[in-house]
Amino acid sequence: MQGLIGPLKELAEFEELCKNKKKDVGMIRVCGCVNSQKSHMMYALGDGCKYKVIACSSETKAKQIYEEYRFLDSNTYLYPAKDFLFYQADIRSKELVKQRMEGIQAVLSGEPVTVVTSLDGFMDHLAPKESIAEKVLKVQNDSVLKLDEMAEKLSVIGYDREVQVEGPGQFAVRGGILDIYPLTEELPVRIELWGGCGEPAVDRKSDGYCNLSGGRIPTEW
Numbered sequence: 001m002q003g004l005i006g007p008l009k010e011l012a013e014f015e016e017l018c019k020n021k022k023k024d025v026g027m028i029r030v031c032g033c034v035n036s037q038k039s040h041m042m043y044a045l046g047d048g049c050k051y052k053v054i055a056c057s058s059e060t061k062a063k064q065i066y067e068e069y070r071f072l073d074s075n076t077y078l079y080p081a082k083d084f085l086f087y088q089a090d091i092r093s094k095e096l097v098k099q100r101m102e103g104i105q106a107v108l109s110g111e112p113v114t115v116v117t118s119l120d121g122f123m124d125h126l127a128p129k130e131s132i133a134e135k136v137l138k139v140q141n142d143s144v145l146k147l148d149e150m151a152e153k154l155s156v157i158g159y160d161r162e163v164q165v166e167g168p169g170q171f172a173v174r175g176g177i178l179d180i181y182p183l184t185e186e187l188p189v190r191i192e193l194w195g196g197c198g199e200p201a202v203d204r205k206s207d208g209y210c211n212l213s214g215g216r217i218p219t220e221w
Helices: 002-009 012-023 035-045 059-072 084-089 095-108 129-134 147-156
Strands: 051-056 076-079 113-118 170-174 177-181 189-193 201-203
Touching: 002 012, 002 035, 012 035, 035 059, 051 059, 059 076, 059 113, 076 095, 095 113, 095 129, 147 170, 147 177
Parallel strands: 051 113, 076 113
Antiparallel strands: 170 177, 177 189, 189 201
């Protein structure tokens, strides 16, 4: 996408903006940019920045900017605000939580990332990322798991225990089988324990599930 930035670098006004950006910490006011070019301008001004946050006036505007900006940068995430009425109504599907966790996971990965949110989302109070990282559950092929302890840990971090996993943010325990639907993944995961609850965790393929040794399933929740 560097080809899109080249023409802007030829403008004296843009060059002046880039110089002011490097001078001091603070805000730079940019006026006169038409709506259709705002995403392009933000992308160009953010060139070289590892973490970028775009705060919009409303959720509707944030979604619009997100759709435009991810064409320029595929590593872009929408971070919705906690609208309490909708948040409570949507608690079973956890769609809002899923979107928020995808953004947080991207930041924790250490890779360059752009987060688009509304002013309400921007003002949301979050724990330090180090604290969030400490609560991540990691499972490897040779991990030793105890189902009761794992179920308790999943409940503590906000997962719902169900008879059968049907959506993100849920888990189910049946015998020596643990089904988990991570908030940040498209498919659920099935883990089967051999020889008892303390034996190494191994995968078991099933329709609609990823397997632990397939190389494409998450090992962190």
